[in-house]
Amino acid sequence: MPSSNMTTASGAKLSWIARHRNGSLYAFVTVLVAAVVCGGVLGFAYYQGQWATTAFADADARLDEAQGGAQRALLFPEAASFEKLDAPAIEGLNSAYVTDAGDYVFDVQSAGYAGDVQLMIGIASDGTVAGIQIVSENETDGIGSNALTEDFFGTFTGLAAEDSLSLDGSEGTQVDGVSGATFTSTAVVEDLNIAFEAYAQLGGN
Numbered sequence: 001m002p003s004s005n006m007t008t009a010s011g012a013k014l015s016w017i018a019r020h021r022n023g024s025l026y027a028f029v030t031v032l033v034a035a036v037v038c039g040g041v042l043g044f045a046y047y048q049g050q051w052a053t054t055a056f057a058d059a060d061a062r063l064d065e066a067q068g069g070a071q072r073a074l075l076f077p078e079a080a081s082f083e084k085l086d087a088p089a090i091e092g093l094n095s096a097y098v099t100d101a102g103d104y105v106f107d108v109q110s111a112g113y114a115g116d117v118q119l120m121i122g123i124a125s126d127g128t129v130a131g132i133q134i135v136s137e138n139e140t141d142g143i144g145s146n147a148l149t150e151d152f153f154g155t156f157t158g159l160a161a162e163d164s165l166s167l168d169g170s171e172g173t174q175v176d177g178v179s180g181a182t183f184t185s186t187a188v189v190e191d192l193n194i195a196f197e198a199y200a201q202l203g204g205n
Contacts, residue, residue, distance in 0.1 A: 069082070071120050071133040071135065072097060072105045072120065072122075074131075074133055075103075075105055075120065075122035075130055075131045075133060076099050076101075076103045076105070076122060076124075076130065078101070079099035079100060079101060079103065080099075080100045080101075081099065081100045082097045082098070082099055082105065083097060083098050083099075083100075084096070084097055085097060085098055085202065087198065088197075088198050088201040088202065090194055090197055090198055090201070091194075092108050092109050092110050092190070092191070092194045093106065093107075093108055093194050093195075093198050094107040094108065094109060094118070095107040096198055096202065098202075101125055102125035103122060103123065103124050103125050103130065104122070104123045104198075104199055104202065104204065105120060105121070105122050105123075106120070106121045106122075106123070106194070106195040106198050106199070107119075107120050107135060108120075108121060108191045108194040108195050108198075109135075109191065110187045110190035110191050110194065111187060111190075112137065112138075112139050112144060112183055112184045112186075112187035113139055113140065113143075113144045113183035113184055113187075114138045114139055114140060114144065115137070115138040115139075116136070116137075116187075117137045117139065117148070117184060117187035117188065117191065118134075118135040118136040118137065118191075119132055119133065119134060119135060119188065119191045120132070120133040120134075120135050121133075121191060121192060121195040123161045123195060123196075123199050123204065127160055127161055127162065127199075127204055128157075128158050128159060128160055128161065129156045129157055129158065129159045129161060129192070130157070131153070131157060132153040132156065132188075134148055137184075139181075139183075139184045143180055143181055143184075144181050144183060144184035145181075145184070146178050146180065146181045146184075147177065147178040147181040147184035147185040147187075147188055148184060148188070152178055152185075152188070153188075155175070155176070156175070156192060159173075161195065161196045161199050161200075161204060162196070162200075162204075163196070164193050164196065165189045165192055165193055165196075166189065167182070167185060167186060167189060172193075175189060177189070
């Protein structure tokens with residue numbers, strides 16, 4: 001009966017690994033160890049990826065909020081604070097804030113020519129449009145962008161937020177758009193209508 005203590009030609013005893021490295025058990029153990037190592041590496045990479053995704057998302061949210069806060073302050077520079085409200089369920093309304101003085105700021109969006117035109121619209125405590133800030137847009141330079149200027153926005157300043165607006169007079173108050181930028185002009189008007197509706201639902205005019 002052969003001895004279980006195998007030796008080399010020089011008489012040295014062989015280790016368990018050396019004696020079984022050509023066997024199926026050794027192959028199984030090797031594959032198992034490799035699988036455990038790879039699983040650990042993949043698990044660590046997945047965890048790191050998930051953490052990085054969450055971290056980047058949180059950073060983006062903080063950046064968006066910082067940008068929004070700056071734009072709200074541009075609309076109402078005298079405001080001491082902005083309180084976020086429970087926004088009414090209105091399509092195109094992203095958020096609503098009220099200042100300590102009773103002014104409102106609405107983040108709204110509607111379809112333009114090349115995507116959504118997202119604006120921040122301020123309505124003063126007296127119920128009139130205080131100003132408009134651009135949040136995001138992708139309109140054509142020199143065409144649609146002509147309806148996203150201070151000049152065009154200024155035509156709405158002081159307008160009472162109590163009636164719907166339209167470019168063709170089909171409903172509410174008729175307003176003028178920008179020639180050659182009908183789609184973008186319509187988006188601006190629709191954003192104002194969303195803000196007016198939200199203002200009314202929150203207790204405005």
